[in-house]
Amino acid sequence: MTAFQNQARIVIIGGGVIGTSIAYHLAELNINDVVLVERGDLTCGTTWHAAGLVPQLRKSNVMTQLSKYAADLYSRLGDLTSQPTGFRRNGFVHVATNEDRLLDLRRMASIGKNFDVEVEICSPDRLKKLWPLLNIDDVIGGVYVPQDGQTNPVDTTMALAAGARKAGIRFLTGTTVVGIDVQNGRVAAVRTDKGNISCDVVVNCAGVWSRHVGHMAGVEVPVYAAEHMYVTTEEILGLPSDLPILRDPDSYIYVKEEAGKLLIGSFEPVAKPLPISTLPVNSQFLELPEDWDHFELPMRGALHRIPVLENCGIRHFMNGPESFTPDNRYILGEAPEVANFFVATGFNSQGILCGAGAGKAMAEWISEGAPTMDLAEVDIQRFSPFQSNRRYLQHRTVESMGLLYKNPYPFKQVETARPARQSPLHHALERRGAVFGELCGWERANWFATAGHAPHYELGYKRTGWHDCWEAEHRAAREAVAIFDLSGFAKFRITGRDALAVLERICANRIDVPAGRTVYTAILNSRGGIESDLTVTRLDPTDFLVVSAAGSQQKDFHWIRRAIKPEEHAWITDITSAYSVLSVMGPQARALLERVSPADFSNEAFPFATMQTVDIGYARAWAVRLTFVGELGWEIYVPTEFAVPLYETLMIEGADLGVRPAGFHALDSLRCEKGYRHWGDDITPGDTPYEAGLGFAVALDKETPFTGQEALRRQKVEGVRRHLMHFRLTAGEQLLYGGEPIIFAGQCVGYLTSVSYGFTVGAAVGMGYVNRSLPEIREMLAREDGFGLEIAATLFAAEASLRPYYDPLGVRTKL
Numbered sequence: 176m177t178a179f180q181n182q183a184r185i186v187i188i189g190g191g192v193i194g195t196s197i198a199y200h201l202a203e204l205n206i207n208d209v210v211l212v213e214r215g216d217l218t219c220g221t222t223w224h225a226a227g228l229v230p231q232l233r234k235s236n237v238m239t240q241l242s243k244y245a246a247d248l249y250s251r252l253g254d255l256t257s258q259p260t261g262f263r264r265n266g267f268v269h270v271a272t273n274e275d276r277l278l279d280l281r282r283m284a285s286i287g288k289n290f291d292v293e294v295e296i297c298s299p300d301r302l303k304k305l306w307p308l309l310n311i312d313d314v315i316g317g318v319y320v321p322q323d324g325q326t327n328p329v330d331t332t333m334a335l336a337a338g339a340r341k342a343g344i345r346f347l348t349g350t351t352v353v354g355i356d357v358q359n360g361r362v363a364a365v366r367t368d369k370g371n372i373s374c375d376v377v378v379n380c381a382g383v384w385s386r387h388v389g390h391m392a393g394v395e396v397p398v399y400a401a402e403h404m405y406v407t408t409e410e411i412l413g414l415p416s417d418l419p420i421l422r423d424p425d426s427y428i429y430v431k432e433e434a435g436k437l438l439i440g441s442f443e444p445v446a447k448p449l450p451i452s453t454l455p456v457n458s459q460f461l462e463l464p465e466d467w468d469h470f471e472l473p474m475r476g477a478l479h480r481i482p483v484l485e486n487c488g489i490r491h492f493m494n495g496p497e498s499f500t501p502d503n504r505y506i507l508g509e510a511p512e513v514a515n516f517f518v519a520t521g522f523n524s525q526g527i528l529c530g531a532g533a534g535k536a537m538a539e540w541i542s543e544g545a546p547t548m549d550l551a552e553v554d555i556q557r558f559s560p561f562q563s564n565r566r567y568l569q570h571r572t573v574e575s576m577g578l579l580y581k582n583p584y585p586f587k588q589v590e591t592a593r594p595a596r597q598s599p600l601h602h603a604l605e606r607r608g609a610v611f612g613e614l615c616g617w618e619r620a621n622w623f624a625t626a627g628h629a630p631h632y633e634l635g636y637k638r639t640g641w642h643d644c645w646e647a648e649h650r651a652a653r654e655a656v657a658i659f660d661l662s663g664f665a666k667f668r669i670t671g672r673d674a675l676a677v678l679e680r681i682c683a684n685r686i687d688v689p690a691g692r693t694v695y696t697a698i699l700n701s702r703g704g705i706e707s708d709l710t711v712t713r714l715d716p717t718d719f720l721v722v723s724a725a726g727s728q729q730k731d732f733h734w735i736r737r738a739i740k741p742e743e744h745a746w747i748t749d750i751t752s753a754y755s756v757l758s759v760m761g762p763q764a765r766a767l768l769e770r771v772s773p774a775d776f777s778n779e780a781f782p783f784a785t786m787q788t789v790d791i792g793y794a795r796a797w798a799v800r801l802t803f804v805g806e807l808g809w810e811i812y813v814p815t816e817f818a819v820p821l822y823e824t825l826m827i828e829g830a831d832l833g834v835r836p837a838g839f840h841a842l843d844s845l846r847c848e849k850g851y852r853h854w855g856d857d858i859t860p861g862d863t864p865y866e867a868g869l870g871f872a873v874a875l876d877k878e879t880p881f882t883g884q885e886a887l888r889r890q891k892v893e894g895v896r897r898h899l900m901h902f903r904l905t906a907g908e909q910l911l912y913g914g915e916p917i918i919f920a921g922q923c924v925g926y927l928t929s930v931s932y933g934f935t936v937g938a939a940v941g942m943g944y945v946n947r948s949l950p951e952i953r954e955m956l957a958r959e960d961g962f963g964l965e966i967a968a969t970l971f972a973a974e975a976s977l978r979p980y981y982d983p984l985g986v987r988t989k990l
Contacts, residue, residue, distance in 0.1 A: 181370055181373065187211040188212050188377065190211055190213030195217065200537070201542070203538070204538055210347060225526060226438060227261075227431075228528060231290075233283075239287060245530065248531040252331065256337040265420065273315065294320050295320075302316075331527065350367050361514040378519060378537065385520035397500060399569060400497065405438055408489060410435045411437060414437070427577075427580050436490065454496065499523050501575070517540070519533055544701065546704075558615070573591055588613060596615075598619075621838045655763050656766075659758040664756050665725060665751050667748065670748075672745075674719055680738065684873060693799055693800075694711045700860055703890060705863065706730070799812065805851070849982060863886070863895075875887060896948055900977060902927065902964060903980050911927065913927060926943055933980065933981070962974070
């Protein structure tokens with residue numbers, strides 16, 4: 176252990192693979208004024224009992240990119256640090272026993288193409304040749320990834336630590352953190368049982384104890400422990416030492432060879448949550464009691480898949496705690512509550528696989544002050560404070576582990592820890608057949624079951640019966656009028672004489688507009704990446720309404736709050752729960768609203784992108800003329816106590832106009848046809864407005880300098896090397912699922928970021944970035960060979976366009 180140090184620029188809490196990886200990658204960036212604090216020995220928390228699997232294929236493009244980096248780093252790490260890691264590229268075999276599982280594996284194979292991951296699609300006989308002990312009686316196919324591998328978790332962590340130490344980073348083992356000091360909203364010091372360490376940055380890598388460490392600084396970290404089990408067999412004579420790792424998700428198991436034995440682990444469908452309060456204080460290298468009753472289901476699957484196990488003894492039953500998150504994605508980033516308090520935790524039993532990429536991403540984030548890649552799906556600020564509620568986490572964790580191996584069908588919804596948040600309209604929507612999904616705890620009407628349709632999902636990769644209900648809602652918005660409940664929108668009131676100055680400084684568009692005007696804009700990071708897109712409505716000279724997505728509530732609130740300087744006369748108030756939002760959309764929207772309000776909704780009196788306070792029904796509300804579906808429409812912001820009566824009035828008064836309740840699937844298909852971008856998918860911190868085709872929302876020459884302005888100026892001079900484009904399949908019935916590679920002349924030139932079925936245009940549609948300059952793209956569009964989209968390893972012809980396929984000139988919104 177290094178001698179105690181009472182000062183450092185950065186303190187990392189936790190000496191597992193994540194903490195040591197961050198230390199290693201900070202050293203690579205020549206940042207070495209770093210202390211890592213571990214209460215026991217390195218790896219003593221959860222890393223020591225990890226299985227050490229290193230597959231590259233993941234469910235998303237960004238996660239695949241980071242996982243590929245892990246395999247690359249681990250293959251070199253031993254030579255770089257003179258510390259053997261035990262890494263070997265013995266490959267990974269994934270098997271499928273049904274067509275849906277095989278299609279999912281083929282989809283993953285296509286995602287791998289975006290990052291040059293070699294993948295072989297295999298017949299059952301080929302799988303048997305790769306894995307001779309395999310029972311293939313019920314196997315219909317699979318994939319083989321030859322460059323995947325496995326590593327020794329302890330040795331790999333020690334190698335990362337050795338590399339960090341060599342660069343001067345200090346390690347304090349046997350040192351317990353007892354508190355964290357926060358001053359003026361920023362971390363100031365870490366208190367330990369050996370003394371205090373003053374610092375500028377704290378990184379919480381405490382694994383299953385991260386929630387407890389977060390509370391020391393007043394930060395909510397939504398992780399919860401679960402028991403994770405695997406068994407190791409006795410030695411099996413003749414077992415090949417180069418056997419690939421086996422993954423059989425339909426049997427809930429993974430299997431790897433280890434010194435002549437087999438390790439059999441599981442992600443079972445019903446997990447065992449583990450309250451941290453039940454663990455011994457200062458526990459190290461903890462093993463929990465065996466639970467054969469719980470492990471029976473995966474063990475039966477293993478016996479079926481690997482018959483030789485029938486005559487093989489079990490040498491060891493391992494049961495250890497692992498941390499899980501509410502959405503099964505890990506947590507990275509700066510906490511919204513406290514500046515310079517970073518979190519890297521909740522790796523859902525995949526810390527070794529994710530450790531290298533997460534360490535690199537986290538080190539760059541700390542160094543640059545913002546992510547250097549699209550990390551929106553793992554950003555801690557995606558969570559709301561209630562998601563750290565212990566009861567919520569415990570109930571969700573029962574389901575979370577199993578989701579890792581459940582088939583990720585389109586539109587699949589979580590089932591546990593619901594309901595948590597309900598719109599005032601919830602029961603009114605339920606009576607009309609709403610089928611709900613969940614986002615950030617909000618129960619949202621995704622679609623409405625009509626007569627003859629059961630109010631639940633039929634999941635699959637093909638069109639099913641409930642799609643007819645979805646289509647009817649889509650067409651109502653295009654042809655008549657539809658009402659969406661958007662009450663989950665994040666809504667903030669920013670007031671004070673300096674409110675305008677704050678917004679001008681953080682928004683890319685010009686906010687200094689007349690009262691009653693609504694501005695679409697983006698908040699950018701220093702590299703010009705889009706941290707959020709939102710609307711700002713000026714209510715009066717010193718009062719603004721800011722609206723963003725439900726999933727951005729915490730992120731946007733704290734971003735704006737931090738932007739207010741101590742000397743400025745400005746306040747931000749979260750009014751999300753005070754107002755419901757009824758989105759009235761479609762060519763009959765004006766006719767419907769004029770029946771229930773004396774206001775003049777004509778183009779002359781109520782132009783696009785304006786707001787008025789109106790009497791409507793028995794309520795008084797803000798009416799904002801905007802659309803996210805590409806039709807005439809208004810968003811009605813009404814105090815929550817008036818929401819249900821107003822909704823019922825609109826539905827009654829609009830009956831002869833063809834009014835329908837509509838859900839979020841229709842909202843998504845409508846906006847995809849129209850080409851409206853969705854934050855977190857099409858626009859992220861890794862994308863700039865010019866790349867995303869949102870240059871109209873940038874006032875590059877406005878008087879007040881804004882964050883990201885210089886980066887955008889440089890990009891405009893140097894030219895944009897990637898562009899968001901629109902795609903439509905020529906095969907009308909084929910569906911898109913997301914993340915599909917964009918193919919041109921046999922080469923992968925990008926991948927899809929948003930997809931849906933365009934009922935109006937009669938085909939699946941999507942958006943995605945093509946990694947070419949605008950002149951190159953125009954040349955590509957002029958060629959006859961055309962674009963294609965690879966769907967589950969099959970190439971489909973597709974039309975490509977720089978403009979959306981529905982109403983490209985925006986005529987419909989101005990009717």
